[in-house]
Amino acid sequence: MKLTPQTALIHAPRKAPQFINTVQAPLFRASTIIFENTDALFNRHWTDDYDYSYGTHGTPTTFTLGDHIAQIEGGKYCLLAPSGLSAINLVNSCFLSHGDEVWVADNIYGPNMEHLRNLETRYGIDVKVYNPIDADSFQPSEKAKLLWLEAAGSVTLEFPDLINLVKKAKSKNILTALDNTWGAGLAFNAFDFSDEHLSVDVSVHALTKYPSGGGDILMGSVVTRDKALHHKLFRTHAIQGISISGDDAAQVQRSLASMQIRYQHQSNSALHVLQWLKTQEAFAQVLHPADPDNISHQYWKDTCQTEQSAGLVSVIFKPEYDMNAIRKFCDHLKLFKLGFSWGGPVSLVMLYKLDDMRHLDHSHLQKGILVRFCIGLEDADDLIADIQQALKAL
Template sequence: MTDNKETQTRLIHAPRNAPQYIQTIQPPLFRASTIIFKTTTHLFDRHWSDPYDYSYGTHGTPTTYTLGDQLAQLEGGTYCLLAPSGLSAINLVNSTFLSHGDEVWVPDNIYGPNMEHLRNLQQRYGISVKVYDALDVSSFTPSVKAKLLWLEAAGSVTLEFPDLKNLVKKAQQANVLTALDNTWGAGLAFNAFDFSDEHLSVDLTVHALTKYPSGGGDILMGSVISRDQTLHHQLFKMHATQGICVSGDDTAQIIRSLPHMRLRYQQQAQNAQEILTWLKQQPEFMQVLHPADASSPGHCYWKETCLEGQSAGLLSVIFDPKYDLAAIRRFCDGLKLFKLGFSWGGPVSLVMLYDLKPMRVLPNTHLQQGLLVRFCVGLESAQDLIQDIQNALQQIEK
């Protein structure tokens, strides 16, 4: 039969005779803004709370739901929402559960951009931001207005491992929602939804998929995972009204990287352990910080929480106070394999320097005085990385 449609129409409505689905190692990639409904019945019988609501690209496609399901299973949760970055996922939690007059508690070693967002909410909407010591449960004193407790395991930059068990217990007793930044553990170091003999669980995890799940230093994405359907629906409504969504192409790249994430995580952790041993012998460093090291703050909590001694590829050093900022900058500039940049989890090792004084609110008596440098260990040879640090140390005396 002759097709009488004009060429332009035939180009848009070309017949697709090839089978749409075959079995492959990687799932098909769906790119979609508009999603076509077969009939009006399919249109009106659906609901946004359906497990897979295929209504518009922002709500999800088979590609984004596939990644969400995999991440929820990995981290021990049930529901997952994806966001364009880890910080976007954090902001989704804050925006969903905090209202005027509410109290939110954060550890003194909180991820800086999260604190900045909360300070913004404090100024604009009257949110009360309270700071606690992650190693001292008694410093967490929630009032009746407390709605949210942020946890980080391990803490940002200084890598203290918190007293997770007792903090969660105290929050539960006060009916305070618990949200864990799980980027360091990546769902591999421990199960945030069942992390003790008492089967304690946080309410939510936030994960910067930019780090270990991506593994390439080239994808920005975040996730929020929960077990409770009511919490998930609250998050989903905010997620939808804010138009939060992710690229199908980026999602497919993370799906492709997940099968070897555990291998990369373990290799980077092994490299970090080897470098840690060497760093502790160097006189330039007053303190070396890594949760798996017995001298590191919170080591006992790491030991009781993390499975099979799992730890990430992050470690920090505090230089002897006799070295000023200029000397530490010369050290960082002298590194060749360690590249100066934020983030972690990719194949290339990274370094960043910090002055802790303006970053902290509480006295940090467990930390030595001096400037801090954080190493994000990649997949290079540990011995080559040690040599790189050794060479750069020669620059600080100039």
């Protein structure tokens, strides 16, 4: 059949072979996916491991990234979402219904709490708060369906009593979901983190942080080991039309090879900065779970199979320094940039008023304004010098 020039542009008569071996996997961009014939159209099911039916279900690019994230986290199945918060919301909307009880740690990621409070108001979800370092404060009723864990909390950095909390939840058939962004699948295995081979049911990860590594991609993941759980999540994922860009997936995939090296470097730098921060008179308390003086240090030690930890260190200024003074300190920093998130090449700083964030007793934390340092890839001694010169502004 002879084609006009316009049609030949769309249905090219000559086509280069589609697959070659390269260092980076080929990038597939797709909304429509072409079926070879009607057998291929009808002899498929949405539960197939690789269901190539429409771009929202997945492409080789997104499935490759999902497989690698599942491997890093110690799981089997992975779903990708356009942000960490989107991945969290997928879990909440999949497993919670009217009248259900959900338990969250007092140091939970703020937007997750905000989302759950919205569900509580609009749909009758009952939100309960527990102390992450006191497993006895987790007192679920028969309505409890989901326990959220965060290891460690992203601001005050308490590492939870993960072992006892998960044991308690499992004894009552309560689903456990872990926000594993801090550990990134590297500090410990969420699906096997104790001698008893304890496992969470679902691990959620903001790939925006360490997997991306560039501070320029938004993405989240939901990883499981159980196929039935995965299918339930995938059904909600499909119904809600959750999908990610193939370009973004390729960018994160490209960064995975260096993630372990970056995580280790930022962990080492954070510990180096931590030791210096503990010598400074302006701080009432320095917070990091790997610090032996930290109240949750033993829980971190019991859970983490490595000496690695995320590059986050928080400090609480002494009460004599008010918000104006702390703002002045932050504004005088040169290398630390004021911004949310972590895991990228540039060090970040953010300030918080603890009393506005906590719901339960937090007497283990000193009074004062908290500042969180997110350590990037700069030299640790340069970062120390930056903090030191900014302290003079006080």
